[in-house]
Amino acid sequence: MRLQGVGVSTGVGYGPAYVISDAIPEPPAGERHDGDAEAEQDRAAQAVERVAEDLELRGSKAGGQARDVLGALAMMARDPGLAVEIKDLVATGLSAPRAIFEAFQKYRDLLAAAGGYLGERAADLDDIRDRAVAVLTGRRMPGVPAEPADGARPYVLVARDLAPADTALLTPAIVAAFVTEDGGPTSHTAILARAMGVPAVVACHDALSLTGDLLVDGGSGLVVQEPASDEVSSVRQADASRRALLEAATGPGRTADGHPVPLLANVGGPADLELALRNGAEGVGLYRTEFLFLDRAEAPTAAEQAEAYRAVLEAFPDGKVVVRTLDAGADKPLAFLPPPGEEPNPALGVRGLRMFRIFPDIMSGQLGALAEAAAGLTAQVQVMAPMVATAHEAAWFAAACRTAGLREAGVMIEVPAAALRSDDLAAEVDFLSIGTNDLAQYTFAADRQLGTLSKLQNAWQPALLDMIAAAVGSHGKPCGVCGEAAADPAMACVLVGLGVTSLSMAAPALPAVRAALAGHTREQCRAAARAARAATTADQAREAARGMLPGLGDLGL
Amino acid sequence: MAERKVTVVAEVGLHARPAATFVQAAAKAEGEVTIAKPGKDPVNAKSILAVMGLDVRQGEEVVIAGDDEMLLDELAAIASAP
Known part of the structure; x- marks a missing residue:
C-alpha cells in the first residue's frame, strides 16, 4: 500500500508501524454477566487496580511533573466511591466493562458540568475508564509507548492526531517518523516533529489501516507499507545527498x-x-x-x-x-x-x-x-x-x-x-x-x-x-x-x-x-516577494516566487 | 465525632496536589472521615473524586469531621496550607 499525505517535517523514516487506534468502544448498554456476580466484581476490581498500577509505574519511570500527574490519575482509579459504585452495578447484573463505564460516567458528568479545571479532569476519567475497559476486553491500553517497539528499532507512530500530552516522553531514539490522518502544517504533530528533527506526514487519508514496516518520506509526503529494500535504500540515499548539499552552507545567515x-x-x-x-x-x-x-x-x-x-x-x-x-x-x-x-x-x-x-x-x-x-x-x-x-x-x-x-x-x-x-x-x-x-x-x-x-x-x-x-x-x-x-x-x-x-x-x-x-541576492528575494504578492492563489504565489529563485532547484529544495 | 473548620487558602483551592495530599492522609483513618462545605452534605474524605467534586475554591471554608483527633489536626493543616 502507498499513501500520499502532506510532508511537514523533512527526512526519511523507516520502522515498524505502531498504530494508535481510535477510542475504546463503549461496552453495549445493558450488557450482562453470566450470573456469578462475585467473580465479575473481582474481575472489575482487578482491571481497575491494574490500570492504577500501570499509571504509577509509568509515572515513576518518567519522574518529575509526570509522576505527580499520573499518581493523581492512579488515585482516581482507586477511588473508594467509584469502587462501591462499580460493585453495586455488577450486583444488578451488569457486566464488568459496562459497570465500569457507567460508574465513571456518573463522575465524569459531574466534573464536566462544573467546567474549568474540574471539566478538564473529566478527560482524565475518560482515559482511566478506557484503560480499564481495554484491560477487560483484551485490547491494548490507549497511549503512546515510550519504548521502541521490538527492542532497538524505533517505530513509526500512526494516529488520527496527537495531543501534546501523548508525545511528551518521545525522542528520536523511540520514534522513526510520525504519520497522522488529521492535522495540517501547523498542527501540534507537525511542530513537535520538526522540533525533534523527526520526519512527519500529516493529513494522510487511511493511515490508521497501515501495518507492518513503513517507509515515510517527510518531504514528499509519501508513506509506503512493506517497501522493497531497494526502494528504502534509494529514498534514503536521495535524502542523504540532499542533506550533504545543505550542510555545505555554514556560518551566519546572509544573502548571496x-x-x-x-x-x-x-x-x-x-x-x-x-x-x-x-x-x-x-x-x-x-x-x-x-x-x-x-x-x-x-x-x-x-x-x-x-x-x-x-x-x-x-x-x-x-x-x-x-x-x-x-x-x-x-x-x-x-x-x-x-x-x-x-x-x-x-x-x-x-x-x-x-x-x-x-x-x-x-x-x-x-x-x-x-x-x-x-x-x-x-x-x-x-x-x-x-x-x-x-x-x-x-x-x-x-x-x-x-x-x-x-x-x-x-x-x-x-x-x-x-x-x-x-x-x-x-x-x-x-x-x-x-x-x-x-x-x-x-x-x-x-x-x-x-x-x-x-x-x-x-x-x-x-x-x-x-x-x-x-x-x-x-x-x-x-x-x-x-x-x-x-x-x-x-x-x-x-x-x-x-x-x-x-x-x-x-x-x-x-x-x-x-x-x-546564500544562493540568492537581496534583490532576487525582493523580486520573488513582488511576484508572490502579484499572484491570486497560494499555489500561484509559490510558483511565481520559485520562478524568481533559480538557486532552489540546484539545492534540491 | 469531632470537627475542624478551616479556610482553604491555596491558590488552586482544594484541587490538584492539595486534594491528593488531603485524600492520601484521610485514607489512613480507620473510621469514617468526611469533609463538607458549611451547611452542606458531607462527602467521604477518602474519595479523591468526591473531594474534587466539592469544588472548594481559594477562600472557602470546609468542615472536616471524624473520630481521630490527631488525624483531624493533620487534615486541617493540609487543607489550610498555602
Whole structure:
C-alpha cells in the first residue's frame, strides 16, 4: 500500500508501524454477566487496580511533573466511591466493562458540568475508564509507548492526531517518523516533529489501516507499507545527498550579496538547545516558556523559572535570545489561570497578554525571573508578549518590562489589527516578531488545528503575504518572523524580500534556509516577494516566487 | 465525632496536589472521615473524586469531621496550607 499525505517535517523514516487506534468502544448498554456476580466484581476490581498500577509505574519511570500527574490519575482509579459504585452495578447484573463505564460516567458528568479545571479532569476519567475497559476486553491500553517497539528499532507512530500530552516522553531514539490522518502544517504533530528533527506526514487519508514496516518520506509526503529494500535504500540515499548539499552552507545567515539575516531557533526548553546549536542557530528567536507552566497545578517558582531561562541564555553567550512570555489560554489552558468566564471561541478569548491583564502577578513573576536570569550573562535578552492587538497593550507590556529591569521589549504580530497598525505598535517597543501561524489563523478565520482548513493555513496565501508586508511597515524597527513559514526555504527568501530582518524556526530547518538565502541576492528575494504578492492563489504565489529563485532547484529544495 | 473548620487558602483551592495530599492522609483513618462545605452534605474524605467534586475554591471554608483527633489536626493543616 502507498499513501500520499502532506510532508511537514523533512527526512526519511523507516520502522515498524505502531498504530494508535481510535477510542475504546463503549461496552453495549445493558450488557450482562453470566450470573456469578462475585467473580465479575473481582474481575472489575482487578482491571481497575491494574490500570492504577500501570499509571504509577509509568509515572515513576518518567519522574518529575509526570509522576505527580499520573499518581493523581492512579488515585482516581482507586477511588473508594467509584469502587462501591462499580460493585453495586455488577450486583444488578451488569457486566464488568459496562459497570465500569457507567460508574465513571456518573463522575465524569459531574466534573464536566462544573467546567474549568474540574471539566478538564473529566478527560482524565475518560482515559482511566478506557484503560480499564481495554484491560477487560483484551485490547491494548490507549497511549503512546515510550519504548521502541521490538527492542532497538524505533517505530513509526500512526494516529488520527496527537495531543501534546501523548508525545511528551518521545525522542528520536523511540520514534522513526510520525504519520497522522488529521492535522495540517501547523498542527501540534507537525511542530513537535520538526522540533525533534523527526520526519512527519500529516493529513494522510487511511493511515490508521497501515501495518507492518513503513517507509515515510517527510518531504514528499509519501508513506509506503512493506517497501522493497531497494526502494528504502534509494529514498534514503536521495535524502542523504540532499542533506550533504545543505550542510555545505555554514556560518551566519546572509544573502548571496552579504545582507545579514540572523537565523535563529525556536525552542521550547533547555532540551532543545543541543539541536539548535548543532544546526548553527545564531540565537533563539522564540523561546516558548509555557512548557514550564503546562500540566501543573501551580505556577513554577521564580527560582525554577530563572534556572530554565538561564540555561538557554548561557547556550548563546554572544547571541540574541527572544523570550516569549507565557502564552496560555485557547488550546493551552492552565489550571491556575482559569479564563474569567465561559469562552465559546477560546482562540478569540483571554489568552496571551490578555491573561496577564487579569493575572498581573504571573507576569511580574515571569519578568522578574527573566531579569534575574539575565543578570551577569552576556546574551542579548529580548522579551516579547503574544496576542497583542493594540499600541496601548504594547505600551503597557513595554512599561512592565522596563519596571522589571529588562531593557528590550517587543510584541508579537499575530492579530491582523496589530499588523495593520504596526507603525503605532513599533513606536512603543523595540522590536516586532510575526507569528505566522496565528496571523494566518486570524486573517483567514480558520482554526489552525483543523486539517480540513489547512489550505487556508498556507503561508503562501497572498492575503497573508500582504499582512506580513503591513507588519514590516515603514517603522524601521527590527521585525522578525518566528512562525512555521520561516522554515520553508522559498518562503524564507520571500520574507527577506518583504523586509523581514530575522528568521526563527525549528532547528532542523536551519541548514536548508541558510543554503537558500546564500544562493540568492537581496534583490532576487525582493523580486520573488513582488511576484508572490502579484499572484491570486497560494499555489500561484509559490510558483511565481520559485520562478524568481533559480538557486532552489540546484539545492534540491 | 469531632470537627475542624478551616479556610482553604491555596491558590488552586482544594484541587490538584492539595486534594491528593488531603485524600492520601484521610485514607489512613480507620473510621469514617468526611469533609463538607458549611451547611452542606458531607462527602467521604477518602474519595479523591468526591473531594474534587466539592469544588472548594481559594477562600472557602470546609468542615472536616471524624473520630481521630490527631488525624483531624493533620487534615486541617493540609487543607489550610498555602
